[in-house]
Amino acid sequence: MDLSAITRPVGRLMATAQNGLEVLRYGGLETGAVPSPFQIIESVRMYRLRRYFPPDTRPGTKQPGPPVLMVHPMMMSADMWDVTRDEGAVGILHKAGVDPWVIDFGSPDKVEGGMDRNLADHVVALSEAIDTVKEVTGRDVHLAGYSQGGMFAYQAAAYRRSKDLASIIAFGSPVDTLAALPMNLPASMAPAAADFMADHVFSRIDIPGWLARTGFQMLDPIKTAQSRLDFLRQLHDREALLPREQQRRFLASEGWIAWSGPAIAELLKQFIAHNRMMSGGFSIHGDLVTLSDIDCPVLAVVGEVDDIGQPASVRGIKRAAPKADVYEYLIRTGHFGLVVGSKASSQTWPTVAQWVKWIDSTGELPEGVDPMPLQPEETSESGVSITSRLVHGATAATEMAFSVARSTAGAVVSANKSARALAVETARTLPRLARLGQVNEHTRISLGRIMSEQARDVPNGEALLFDGRVHTYEAVDRRINNVVRGLIAVGVRQGVHVGVLMETRPSALVAIAALSRLGAVAVLMPPDVDLATAARLGAVAEIIADPTHLDAARQLDMRVLVLGGGESRDLDQPEDADVVDMEKIDPDVVDLPGWYRPNPGLARDLAFIAFSTMGGDLIARQITNARWAISAFGTASAANLSRSDTVYCLTPLHHQSGLLVALGGAVVGGSRIALSRGLRPDRFVQEIRQYGVTVVTYTWAMLRDVINDPSFSLVGSHPVRLFIGSGMPTGLWKRVVEVFAPAHVVEFFATTDGQAVLANVSGAKIGSKGRPLPGGRELALGAYDPEEDLILEDDRGFVRRAEPNEIGVLLARPRGPVDPTAWVKRGVFAPADTWVSTEYLFRRDEDGDYWSVDNRGLVVHTSRGPVYAATVNDAVGQLGAVDLSVTYGVDVNGRQLAVTALALCPGGSVPSADLSEALTDLPLGCPPDIVHVVPEMTLSASYRPQIAPLRDAGIPKPSRNAWYLDPDTNRYKRLTVAVRTEIAGGQSR
Template sequence: MELNLSAVTKPVERLIATAQNGLEVLRLGGLETGSQPSPYQIVESVPMYKLRRYFPPDSRPGHSHVGEPVLMVHPMMMSADMWDVTREDGAVGILHVAGLDPWVIDFGEPDKVEGGMRRTLADHLEALNEAIDTVKKITGKDVHVAGYSQGGMFCYQTVAYRRSKDVASIIAFGSPVDTLAALPMGIPPNLGALAADFMADHVFNRLDIQGWMARTGFQMMDPLKTAKARLDFLRQLHDREALLPREQQRRFLDSEGWIAWSGPAISELLKQFIAHNRMMSGGFAINGQLVTLTDITCPVLAFVGEVDDIGQPASVRGIRKAAPNADVYETMLRAGHFGLVVGSKASEITWPTVADWVLWHAGQGPRPANVVPMEDQPAVRSETDTGVALASRVAHGVGEASEVALSLARGAAGAVGAAGKSMRTLAVETARTLPRLARLGQINDHTRISLGRIISEQALGAPDGEFLLFDGRVHTYEAVDRRINNVVRGLINVGVRQGDHVGVLMETRPSALVAIAALSRLGAVAVLMPPDGDLEEAARLGGVAEILTDPTYLEAASRLSLQVLVLGGGESRDLQFAEDADVIDMEQIDPDMVELPGWYRPNPGLARDHAFIAFSTSSGKLVAKQITNFRWALSAFGTASTASIGRNDTVYCLTPLHHQSGLLVSLGGAVVGGARIALSRGLQPERFVQDVRRYGVTVVSYTWTMLREVIDDPGFALHGNHPVRVFIGSGMPTGLWQRVTEAFAPARVVEFYATTDGQAVLANVSGAKVGSKGRPLPGGGQIELAAYDADRDLILEDERGFVQVAGTDEVGVLLARPRGPVDPTASVKRGVFAPADTWVSTESLFRRDADGDFWLVGGRGSVIRTERGVVFAEPITDAVSLIGAVDLAVTYGASVGDGDTQVAVTAVTLRPGATVTTADLTNALTNLPVGLAPDIVHVVADLPLSVTYRPVVDDLKAAGVPKAGRQAWYLDAERGEFKRLTASVRSQLASGQ
């Protein structure tokens, strides 16, 4: 029998080849390919980075022409050599052949550089910012910046930081923008945000990631693909020729391509761009400067990996909304995360497309066929939209399961995800809200609670947490807390003690917030002086002995014959005041030289203690409002709970801090929620949208008609994404409410009603019923609706003498069971529903619908009693405001005849170019829930507003019955419809007939 030698020798040869190749891999880490890296020149070398220029131009005459510059940015965990894994098929090589000028920024290996493991995210962005300047200076051309994964995030952030200056375009490969839209491995957004926040605060502030850890984490993102690649390598270890083409890529991913990652940089990445998702919302900080991607105006090309589980398509496409002022394009590849930039598809599709993109913008070719405008993403993602489906990942990794089986798996996973998402959301909100409500419910007269104390708690728990935003800068809780303590020392040095009443007359700026908080921490009472009011009267009513002011109001304060303490003022401190004024510059006091007295204990305020005095105007007179620590805490905890304010939020304070809304709602809600508060210099409609995006505003506070100024501004426009999720405040007209929610969809309005003493608080949390004040705030005390006879202005009692409870949709007086000190001016009632019980009457009239929601009907003093019967102002105003043509509306009583009777009048202003018809009025005012329709409706040119944007009706009341005309109508009571008001009908009404 003839011996087949090949059958014997081939296995032996294969075994020997496997052994030889395996020994080479063990000894050298891989097979020697003989490939040489592309040539480059180090153009700039500083401790933070090196700037490489690949294929540097020949300096000889006639050889100096170079193409368009492309600056490539690697992610922190991966070596800059990723752009040159193989010379022929790598990024720099392909771009060079296409006639471009490739540059690479190399952040180096931080664990091998002094101070490298203390690098922050801002260090990397500043480095890229400098590198762009260098490339521009050397080439004289605008730069195309291209980044992979986190490197692309660097590009977006840096270009926004420099407002697109000298940048031709951004090219990003698998770079997440809307990070919570689709997290890797299908992690739920709420869970991912919480985990990222925890890791940032408690892990990576103590831990760095080494290169092997980064490599392992990357491989674990796609374990099937990693295992398959290793198995293929082992099975082909005998065939050197088959392995060599992919050997450099394998070595890069298995060992050589990974570098260490500093803990501070990871912490910032997790906190700002995952937990807070601020690439979408805006308001992320670079060296204290607030930045938003809306400042990107250059073109953007995003490469999207169809099966990329790290930079998932939904997340990458977030750039379309985040940068509405840029032309955004995309190229879709069926590739994983690394396959976008390295490998066969990258060399065949990605880099030729990049070259064509750059040449197109240089006017040297057409737009690449596979580059298409990125479409707008749905405003609300579906419940099952969690990113790259598990089915797609498995199919891409192994390709073994049938499409039918995968579809079933995808459907089952989606059903489970949809069922679980609402439960996860509920769990997160419950975990956030319950502790606040529990703490609120435990407050009694002797509880130590105050603004100063809560700020201390937040600074202790999250010292690096961002707190105060102003003029584009950000200040941390720790920095603000330290400044407060320094001001406390200054106050003690000039003789301020616990319990003293100190006036605060300051612009709304960081120093004003610090001054108010410092007085709280000292246990003094901050008397919030209205700059536009009678300062002498305010000082008298507030019992002020000293006044804290800033350079802006120094001259006015120095005229009050009080000791004046000057604080803050920013860069300009030109202090001008009368020669005989008693003025102390607080900024000249060295807090370290102040010895604290034995009596001082920080944050001594009890819930029952007076903390603030605010002012309002009633009938032209200044009225002082005493605010206790309990009242402040009730509003603060209530706002944070009902609006679900947390560390991811930024609260935009449009009202000044001396106004109760600014102090109690905006500042209080932000501090209790651990959120950021953005202070404004007053309402500036033309800057509103810009500030919302720059600060990343998620919560906007308002009063009355304030937001009308914003959406009626001629320049108002929302393009792309906006971060606002909720508006909080009180008094918003129903028509404006609808317009605001339409303009800022899907944001909602949370409308509050609260008495000055805080004994009764209502909140419309869902916003579903436009105009409703909602339901009692949990933890805010007990309230009840007393039955009321509007004709006789009496609270009704039963046969035993106790007060009756108003039925469904019956008008009643809102009563509150007092907690804490009772305002001495309040209407106190005892033995109301039970022997010896105590209730406080708010003197406000409400109705309660079948669902338990409360609707304001008006005040007892605002009831209009006409010849036809009782008219309630608020239901009429609410109904008329919902007419599309109506801008603002008010309802009031005008005295007629001998002055004992009134006619009910509704005045409206119209939106530009709009008209109101009799049919509009009849339809709107038919079947009011309570009370009668008005006698007269008339159009006025304008409605004056108070400083809090509340319509003022004093002049209209004084004018009496409106004149007849084309824009005035009266109610024909017999027919139940409105008709044009004539002179004869007006005469009859004015005479009381």
């Protein structure tokens, strides 16, 4: 009898029992392995800085190579870099002649205050550690991070603007987090879910180490189960288990540490809900940071079957850091296999060592490391497929079952993608439209009230960005309330007209909002106009100024309240009873009077007075709370603004666009508003990346200064999705969408009283003003006869509605108070109905989109028929060489000539044949009599081309860039001296 047949199973059973008991008692098998030696170089509250294999400092000994500082993710122990000495990161790098360093954040649940740490604390700590490594070694540092540790590396590099960094090495570190979420979760669901979890879950709880381990394992449950089964099957064979025992113990228990709730909440909010690794504008202790500031080399190690740091997400670094030379190294492994295990020891770490030597100019570029190709923003790579993951570690039958399930789910997701996007947009927009629809003259609504609501709902939400700093809603609201107390202390009451003469900065926004909260009227005074006239038109009783405008304000015969100015504030003024330093008023000692009620403004109440210039005269524009609300809610709805957006306010706050569109839309949408000190092309690109700007506001030809600037360069990706404003010329519009693709333009049209608002939301038809906003006023076109200057009636005596593509006067059905200067008409389409005439001419195409034609009083009536300025300008704007165009009338011996002036793009030219082609088939009206090119075009403070200087110059002089319309051929020909003389003499051709 063969006794081995009996003893072998018994021995196997005994070995299994013995090894199993050891695992139960000690958590694993004793391997005899000892950790690699290290020295604690620095120990502070946030971290300990380890230097592995500290060098022998005796003279003549070999000095260490380039330093590599390794960063672990928050939920994983820093010991991950030394799981096994011979096959771990620090051991392999040391043998290759690299100097390994590790930052150890410790376990936050075992450190005083550790569970209160946020992401910014880790980034700042890492930056301090880089300083220490640089100081000790005297060499630039290679920063290497795994998973979230790599995100820390990117963020710290951006925070430092790559100072003292030789390169960044990131292992499976997501950058474009919405490009591919784990388990192929739909990106459209992530922002709302992440915001909810950050605000309502992780603001209250933390994640203990065991839960972090469980969550990591559940991301790949098949592989987890397979690993455990393999371990149990080999439990009898100690020698087979020992080589991988350290790694197993690390993943099973020892490697996981707690994760603080504030850090998780900030990760979810900044980098998943708002994806600010890509867009920029993430906050590090109040400083705004963008990855576009990284300019050192980057190596991204990509796991081909990594379902956590998915390839599409990891490769986002190429677009996020356009100034960096970005390389990638692709390994067919999962997330943890990138840094620990057989492939890591045989591929990852030798490659990293070779990369470090290549950067240090002592080696060649490692094999398999290639420049990362630029991925499209709308990537088709939806994530690591279930098939790839199953091939990597499951049976064929299981693979087939999951593949079918994934394919079916993918089809459902694809089929419902549009419906889901529509549902998300509708859920965000409908409440705004419903609230706008409920506004009547007795509704309490105002800027101050909306800001109070936002501060109540999201006190820690980011509200205001300025000069690279971020201010929360709670901080801004507290400042507004303090200024209200200061105004009350100096005697300002509800209904008083207070001038605001300040440059665009947070204190100006606060002053305007404080006056709104008090119920006073903010008179927004442009600094470049006659201030005495503005004060008279605005019935200003006293004025708020910043130190910059104090001298100008003191010239007015009224009291000046000085607010803001920053740390460098020094009024340096003699004692003056008419000058009050608001910053010296202690709000805590101000007793609020019995009459004060915060935010008392009703929709019908006058809230602001702004100014514009017409014909050289200063005009005061009264803005009620209702007018402000219509623009604010309309902007937020049309632009689909949310908390993920950052609205860039290029226009000054004293301009209606800054107040109504930028500030109003951002406040209502809960978006961040980024204030600019003014339009400077050299600062534009830097700020949109630093602030993570998604929406840019403009007026007229403002963006022309950016596009035309010789130094303008837009390399790599940008976060902008939308430009919103009014008056953008069609030629500039085309160039903006080409340069900033895939962003598009939302063009608004709004009358000064807010009764008529149009918006081209889709941006598909360049030049169109779009359609009425849902929830806005009812609009109609009354048929119009330009020859007789009459609104046409039907057989019953009511106004006839214009047919498609027929010219008409834009009429608005008012709701609430009507401006007393408005053209009110009754019995228009029905008995006793009331409509307001905007005096603007429009046409509506077959799709229902409105196109501007002209102002009723500015139509040029030539002997050939009417010439409509907007129609002509839109047509010539389609020519690629045309930058700006204006059309105006010139009186010649009692008759009108229509003249179009063109400003060309740098280096542009317009052949007469192209000009004739563009103006041959106008949808309405006649082409101009004369077209000429001007060397430059004067713009107003709001960037609107000024016609008066051109009209005053009369008929253009003959030149190679001036043409007249030949009536015989209906083509444009060169304007000669003889032709000009004939035209000036009043003779018809």
